[in-house]
Amino acid sequence: MADPATYRPAPGSIPVEPGVYRFRDEHGRVIYVGKATSLRSRLGSYFQDIAGLHPRTQRMVRTAAGVEWTVVRNEVEALQLEYAWIKEFDPRFNVKYRDDKSYPYLAVTMGEEFPRAQVMRGRKRKGTRYFGPYTHAWAIRETLDLLLRVFPVRTCSSGVFKRAGQVGRPCLLGYIDKCSAPCVGTVSAGEHREIAQELCDFMAGDTGRFVRRLERRMAEASAELDFERAARLRDDIGALTKALERSAVVLPDGTDADVFALADDELEVAIQVFHVRGGRIRGQRGWVAEKETEELPGIVEHLLQQVYGGEGGEDVPREVLVPVAPEDDQGVAAWLGERRGSQVSLRVPQRGDKRALMETVERNATQALARHKVARAGDLTARSQALQELQEALDLDEAPLRVECYDISHVQGTDVVGSMVVFEDGLVRKSEYRRFIVRGDVDGRRDDTAAMREVLQRRFARVQPREGDQHVVPPEPGTDEPDPDTAGTPAGIDPETGRPRRFAYPPNLVVVDGGRPQVDAAQAVLDEMGIEGVALVGLAKRLEEVWLPGDDHPVILPRTSEGLYLLQRVRDEAHRFAITFHRQRRSRSMTASALDGVPGLGESRRKALLSRFGSVKKVRAASPEQLTEVPGIGPALAQRIAAELGSQQTAPAVNLTTGEVLDEGEQP
Structure with missing residues (x-):
């Protein structure tokens, strides 16, 4: 953990204008993004008495190794840039106040x-x-x-x-x-x-227009003694009425509004939102998130930014009702207006129907937080305890905040794949998961360690060396040439942007699925590549033993240990991820077409060929001139397709007694 005083900007160097700032860790990774009306005032608050900061903020400033900022013209630009950077860098200390579901x-x-x-x-x-x-x-x-x-x-x-x-x-x-x-x-x-x-x-x-029209038609049909049609219209009216009953009228003036409410404690905040369209509740959503700050106005500002920001954001209604005004309510309202394309009313309801609806949403939020705390009592404590137990059991300098686990999957050495799953702060980080197609010749029945070696080489080839370290990018497996993605560039640095690559930083702990052989093979890779400061363990399935490099005996964690439970979750998730990818690869190989192996023939062109000719057999029978009639197929590619399919022709029939080749149509 770093001392914030070591990277504190010089007095007077921070501008007073509005802007957006980024905290980076020792590996150059962005760990927090924030905005401020006055950069000097906001950044100065991080370097005061650390004991007075929120616990999550304390951990952030101790993890960071530097801070940088960008000045903008106004608060609306600051909101836009902050959201763009959060989407780009996905900082670990920025709390997501919006759930990750895509609602229908x-x-x-x-x-x-x-x-x-x-x-x-x-x-x-x-x-x-x-x-x-x-x-x-x-x-x-x-x-x-x-x-x-x-x-x-x-x-x-x-x-x-x-x-x-x-x-x-x-x-x-x-x-x-x-x-x-x-x-x-x-x-x-x-x-x-x-x-x-x-x-x-x-x-x-x-809605009223259609109900009145059906009632009028029903009366006309009844007057004409067409009771069968009148009965159908009666049922139609009943269907409309039942559909309307599903969304009760809550605002009589036909308002379009989103109503937000919060309920919080020291660590978490429950969020509820009612979507009101045409005065009727069309949808209700709720979720619980960790608190990033003690101040509710700051939470409301980030909540609105995440709900309505980006391409996947919700449509902005005419009114947005919130329990407390954001810190920069005018800037947020202007930003929402830009998102909608017209003026948006952002306000706290004080009286009337809208205030009554807000109270209903608040009751839902309070009940949701209570249910969450009962269902997940001690969850945050358990995660902290698990990381603390691993630190003590493995004799680490600090708690393993980032854990990566690797696994290999195959069937008798075919379709060999590897998986990497990531846990940060004891929680899954699915956006960081990676899958590997093992390229080397691996006999899976005897040597899973060779596959694990290749996977680790390819992952740690991107690790950014610390200042002064000598780090050589290893060659790609099976070749004498370095990885083209990293050749000629310092390891882990993007040559186009100058920023650290996504995996340019090492984890705190690497977990491999297996016992001592797998651990020793993984440690050999790290030693060859000069990777230091990364702890390594293996978790053997049979007795759930924890193996450390070079030790003759495993570490036995109690069965009730939260640390062991975390390792098991990480290992099982890597196993699930590897098996899923292997099944996908195996399924594709079993249903592969003869066209799949033709160089330069992608999926779109294969579909065009099959759409034009109907089957691979007819494609094989077509001449190169006929193939060129398909859009996207040029003369050179047509010749290549004909040559490849011609080489895949079935062998001629042979007389099993004499060994002579039979004429076409003759039976062997």
């Missing part, structure tokens, strides 16, 4: 000739109307199933739609009147678009 929306693809209603997640697409978000996809499907009685819009995929048009028969939904069947011409494209537009209008809040 009801989407109507109005940009298509025949609009389709479906469940969509992720990035928004141009020409598509979105309604939500919803907490669960099944909630959208249940609501849509009710609405299809009144708005029979298409819900099938493009393939099903095309096939129905080819055979001239609609799918089941067309027969039960839950689709207007535009695929077979039951309605025209214009009529179907009108139905889709009415569905969008209903979901947007214009």
Whole structure:
């Protein structure tokens, strides 16, 4: 742990203008990003009495080895740059106040000739109307199933739609009147678009018009003694009413708003948000995160930044209601306005229906925090205890905040792959996971250590040497040439940006799946590459023994040890990750096509060939001139395809008695 005084900027060197700052560790990795209205005031607070800082902030400033900053013109630019840097560097000490789920929306693809209603997640697409978000996809499907009685819009995929048009028969939904069947011409494209537009209008809040229209038609049918049609219209009204009951009216003025509420304690904060569209609650979400700061205004500012920032952010409504105003409420409101494209009202409700709704959301947040603390009581303590136990049992200088575990998977030496999983602060870091295709010739039945050696060489080839160290980039396995990604450049430094590569820093602890042979092989790799300061252990499955390099006897941790439990989780996660990748590779190799081995023939061109000719057999029978008729296939590639497929022809039939080659069509 570093002393913050060793990298404290000189007095007067920090500007007073607004800007964004970054703390880096000893390996050059960005570990925290923040913004400030006045850089001098904010950065100065980190170098005062450390005992007065939040525990998480204390650990950050002790882990850091330097700080740098960028001056911007105003607070809105600071918000944008801070979010961009957080997305780029993914700093470990920046708390994520937004869950990592992609919530579903009801989407109507109005940009298509025949609009389709479906469940969509992720990035928004141009020409598509979105309604939500919803907490669960099944909630959208249940609501849509009710609405299809009144708005029979298409819900099938493009393939099903095309096939129905080819055979001239609609799918089941067309027969039960839950689709207007535009695929077979039951309605025209214009009529179907009108139905889709009415569905969008209903979901947007214009509900009364459709209910009144159905009631009027039901009365007319009843007056004409057409009781069968009147009964169907009655059921349609019931379906609309039931769909409306799923989203109660909470704001009578048809407001579009997101209502946020927080409940916190010393270590964690529970977040709840109600999405209100057209005065009705369309969705409810909640999650729990660790606290980055004691001040709720700072938490609210980062929460809004993460919820509405980036391409994957939520749509910004006209109003955003929060329990407390952010630190820079005007700057945040201006930034939200830029995201929406029009003015956004960011405020704390004081009275009336909106205040009552805020209190309801706050009660949900309080209950969520209580449930979380009961379900995960002692979780933070257990993680800290596990890291402390490993530090003591393995005689480490500091707790292993970053742990990497490696495993090898194969079947009798075929499709050999390796996996690397990462745990930071006792939690999984899936964005840091890596998979390796073992390139060397490995007989898996006898020598898993050779595969482990190759995986470790390739991972630690990117480690940035400390200042003054001599570090040589090893050659790629099976060649005499260095890795082209690192040749001619100091190890771990990106030649284009000058920044440390993603894995330019070593872990605190390396775990390998196995006993003493695997540990000794891994230690030999680290010694050959000059990697120092990295602890290494192996975890043997049979008795869960912990092996250290050079020791004749393992370290036995108690079965109730939190440290042993953490090692088991890391080992099991590496094993799962390796097996999953191996199964994917094995599945692809079992279903490989003869076209897969043709150099220069990618997936798109293979699909174009098979679409044009129908099968590999017909591609093999085609001449190079016919092959060039396929878009993307030039004369040179056509000759190569013909040569490769020609070399894969089956051997001629042979008379088993005389050994003579039989003529074509003659039976052996």
